[in-house]
Amino acid sequence: MSKTKPGILSRVASWLDSRLGLTYPLLRPVPRYAINPLYWLGALTVVAFLIQGITGVIMMLYYVPSPTSAFQSTKYIFDSVYYGRFLETIHLYTAYAMIMLAFMHMMRGYFVSVHKKPREMMWLVGMVMGFVTLGFGFTGYLLPWTVVSKSATDVGIGMIDALPAQVSSFVSFLIVGAGGDATELLRFYDLHVVVLPAVLLVLLTAKMYMLEAHGIAEPSAGAPKEPGRTIPIFPDVTVYLLGLAAMFGSAMLLISVILPLNLPPQYTPQLAALYTPQPDWYFLWVYQILKIGIFEGNGLPVALSLVTILFLVLFFLPFIDKGSEKRILNRPKFVTIGLIFVAELLVLTYWGLITPGQVIPTGSALLVLGGTAVIVAALSLGTYSVLRRRGQHGDLAIRSNLKTASFLFRRAATLIFLIAVGSFSIGASLNGSVNLILNRGNAWSIIWLVMSLILLGATILGAAVFIYQLELKSGSLKRRVPLFDLG
Amino acid sequence: MTPNEKTVSLLLLLQLISSIFLWTLNALGTVSGGKFATFLAVDMLALTMVAYTYTHEKWGEMVSRVWMLAGSVGLIVLLFAGLYFP
Numbered sequence: 001m002s003k004t005k006p007g008i009l010s011r012v013a014s015w016l017d018s019r020l021g022l023t024y025p026l027l028r029p030v031p032r033y034a035i036n037p038l039y040w041l042g043a044l045t046v047v048a049f050l051i052q053g054i055t056g057v058i059m060m061l062y063y064v065p066s067p068t069s070a071f072q073s074t075k076y077i078f079d080s081v082y083y084g085r086f087l088e089t090i091h092l093y094t095a096y097a098m099i100m101l102a103f104m105h106m107m108r109g110y111f112v113s114v115h116k117k118p119r120e121m122m123w124l125v126g127m128v129m130g131f132v133t134l135g136f137g138f139t140g141y142l143l144p145w146t147v148v149s150k151s152a153t154d155v156g157i158g159m160i161d162a163l164p165a166q167v168s169s170f171v172s173f174l175i176v177g178a179g180g181d182a183t184e185l186l187r188f189y190d191l192h193v194v195v196l197p198a199v200l201l202v203l204l205t206a207k208m209y210m211l212e213a214h215g216i217a218e219p220s221a222g223a224p225k226e227p228g229r230t231i232p233i234f235p236d237v238t239v240y241l242l243g244l245a246a247m248f249g250s251a252m253l254l255i256s257v258i259l260p261l262n263l264p265p266q267y268t269p270q271l272a273a274l275y276t277p278q279p280d281w282y283f284l285w286v287y288q289i290l291k292i293g294i295f296e297g298n299g300l301p302v303a304l305s306l307v308t309i310l311f312l313v314l315f316f317l318p319f320i321d322k323g324s325e326k327r328i329l330n331r332p333k334f335v336t337i338g339l340i341f342v343a344e345l346l347v348l349t350y351w352g353l354i355t356p357g358q359v360i361p362t363g364s365a366l367l368v369l370g371g372t373a374v375i376v377a378a379l380s381l382g383t384y385s386v387l388r389r390r391g392q393h394g395d396l397a398i399r400s401n402l403k404t405a406s407f408l409f410r411r412a413a414t415l416i417f418l419i420a421v422g423s424f425s426i427g428a429s430l431n432g433s434v435n436l437i438l439n440r441g442n443a444w445s446i447i448w449l450v451m452s453l454i455l456l457g458a459t460i461l462g463a464a465v466f467i468y469q470l471e472l473k474s475g476s477l478k479r480r481v482p483l484f485d486l487g
Numbered sequence: 488m489t490p491n492e493k494t495v496s497l498l499l500l501l502q503l504i505s506s507i508f509l510w511t512l513n514a515l516g517t518v519s520g521g522k523f524a525t526f527l528a529v530d531m532l533a534l535t536m537v538a539y540t541y542t543h544e545k546w547g548e549m550v551s552r553v554w555m556l557a558g559s560v561g562l563i564v565l566l567f568a569g570l571y572f573p
Contacts, residue, residue, distance in 0.1 A: 035542075086520030236542060243538025250531035253524045254565075260521075 027212060029230035030237050034216045040244055041105040042126075045133075046204065047245040048098035051252065052136075055091040056193065063143070065189035067181040070145035071266040078263050089261040094252050095137060099282045102133045110317070110338050112220040113326035119217060120318035122210045127315045129203045132196055134282065139192040141280055142185065150267035151277035157184075159290070162300040220326045276357035284352035285345050291355075293362040329387060336380040339415075343376045343423050344369060350427040355434065368430055375426075376419055379463055383415060386470040414466055422459045428452035491544045494555065498533045498540075501562070505530045522572035529565045532558060 006014070037044075062081060064073040077084040106126065109115060115123035142153040160171050175191065177183030231237055265271060279287050286307055289295065295303035313320065321334055328335055347368060351360075432449030488496070509526050536558045543550045 032546075083520040083523055086524055089520075090524075231546070236545060239538045240542050243535045243542070246531040246534040246538065250528045250535065253528040253531065257521045257524045257528075257568075 027233040028215055029232045030216060031218075032229040032231060033219060035231060035237075035240060037244060038108060039216060040241065041101055041108060043241055044244065044248050045098055045101040045105055047248055048094045048101060048252075049200065051094045051249065052091060052098065053197065055087050055094070058087055059091065060193060065143070065185050067145060067185055070143060070185060074144040074146075075263060085260060086256060088263075089256040089259075090252055092261055093255050093259075095140060096281075097248075097252060099133055099137055102130050106130060106314075107338065107342060109217075111328060111335060112217070113321075113331070114217040115318040115321065116324070116326060117318075119210070119214055122207055122214070123318050124315065125203055125207045125210070129200060129207070131311075132200045132203065135196050136192065136200075137280060137282055139188045139196065142188045143192065144263065145185065145267050146264040147267045147271045147275050148264040148278075151272045151275055152279045153188075154272075155277045155287075156279065156283070159300070159304065162304050220328050278352075278356045281349060281353065285348035288348040288352035288355075288360070291352075291358065292360045292365040294365075296359055329384075332381060332384040336377055336384075339380050339419060340373045340376045343372050343419050346420065346423040347372050347427055350424065351430065354427070354431045358434075364430070368426060372423060372426060375422055375463075379415060379418060379422075379467075382467050383411070383470060386467065411470070418459060418463050418466060421455065422463070425452055425456035425459050429456055489544075491540050491550055494550075495537050495540050498537050502530055502533045502537075505533070519572045522569055525565055525569035525572060529562060529569065532561055532565065536562075 059077055062073055062077050062084075064070060074088070077088060079085075081087070109123065109126070138153070138156060141149045143149070157172075157176060160168050160175075162168075163171065175184075175187055177187050231240075278284070289307060290300065290303050292303070323331075325331055351368065429449065429452040432445055432452050435445035436449055505526050509523065509530065512523055512526070536555065539554065539558075540550055
């Protein structure tokens with residue numbers, strides 16, 4: 001019997017493995033069902049953080065954190081450093097991606113109940129990591145010292161005054177210092193490049209430790225009946241993650257090429273007076289809440305309290321949503337609340353984007369936010385009602401359909417699409433109406449309003465068809481409407 | 488060589504050429520960030536395809552032709568887009 005001699009690569013790999021212990025089973029293997037990008041949103045957030053670190057360290061070689069030099073050094077990176085503009089662009093876009101991925105990671109966790117026993121502490125640590133991520137955004141935004149960044153940061157800092165006096169003076173000293181632009185910029189810089197990365201790394205270590213202890217969360221519907229099918233961390237999962245990270249990096253590079261960053265003008269008090277301050281997109285929803293008429297002036301502490309309560313509810317979610325039920329199909333209340341939360345964030349963000357500096361009448365806010373909540377709740381609870389009825393009365397074929405992941409995925413994707421388009425069309429209609437009133441019949445505002453109303457109508461029709469089709473498949477519908485029978 | 492091994496070999500060759508090209512660009516330092524970023528994206532997309540093929544082959548699962556075709560089209564588009572930049 002001939003024995004095949006291992007190739008040079010195999011021998012090198014074997015030598016490295018015997019010295020470095022790469023295949024030593026240090027980390028627990030991953031179940032096959034977890035080989036899905038949705039399970040690795042947290043890992044992708046870490047990849048974004050690493051890209052931030054690499055590009056940030058290169059920029060630190062040139063950046064000077066003082067009010068007189070910050071803008072000039074940023075401009076120097078833009079204009080004179082090789083690929084400097086590309087570096088700045090990719091640093092910004094991966095920061096955006098990091099925030100977006102962290103949010104998606106949190107919301108996926110919420111919907112599939114990863115915050116429940118025994119992963120409560122992982123949720124708490126993850127939430128603190130989320131706050132740190134927002135802290136990165138807030139502190140990093142000031143550093144280029146442009147009129148856009150400084151004005152928006154000043155608005156954020158101004159909100160600290162609405163806090164109770166003791167808290168306000170402490171927070172103010174912590175992030176702004178004794179006063180003056182120089183101390184403010186230096187503190188923001190220190191927080192951005194030293195304190196927050198260090199805190200995030202400690203929290204990441206703690207979370208990884210807990211992940212190793214508890215393992216990857218099972219799907220909300222329970223683990224599939226194929227025990228034993230696990231994938232080793234090295235090299236399989238490592239290669240899989242490398243591929244995922246490369247795809248993410250590739251997407252970030254392309255976005256940076258297609259939409260390169262332009263540096264706004266340098267901050268001066270005179271220029272700032274002409275500019276309407278507006279935070280970056282991830283804080284726009286808070287900004288929009290604060291602009292609602294009822295919260296103007298003395299109502300600011302109330303608005304800040306509401307936002308704080310929202311964060312506290314999210315933070316302590318494992319101790320609020322304590323039930324043992326994890327299946328999405330059996331958690332209509334919490335899933336609906338989650339969908340309303342996402343839709344409201346989208347509406348507020350878009351609304352904030354199109355109405356910079358405008359105070360929002362309380363009536364309009366109630367109408368838009370309340371309307372969004374009612375539409376989303378009706379869609380979500382309507383879908384649940386149909387699915388439940390189907391579960392009780394449906395035939396066997398339908399039940400087996402219900403169990404297939406693709407069926408649920410298609411329905412969930414349709415629902416999310418309807419909510420997203422619905423949120424957009426509500427916001428767009430409102431924008432059109434406001435423009436029409438303010439500009440008194442500008443042709444473009446009329447076209448915009450008509451188009452957005454058509455889109456809103458189409459969304460409502462789409463929602464009706466969606467619910468009708470579900471009803472039809474459940475067999476509970478007595479009378480067919482030929483117009484809605486789309487196959 | 489199996490078709491998957493041939494694919495991976497081609498992709499690795501493409502990555503090697505792209506990396507050498509990137510290194511040359513970096514040394515010259517006279518081209519736009521767009522060209523650099525696009526060729527780096529080619530490298531990364533090729534790496535994604537290598538990882539995808541490797542893992543699926545190892546786990547005894549079918550390598551999706553649709554995904555590989557989409558990736559190949561993406562690579563070609565990116566290569567030509569990279570040439571567009573000065």
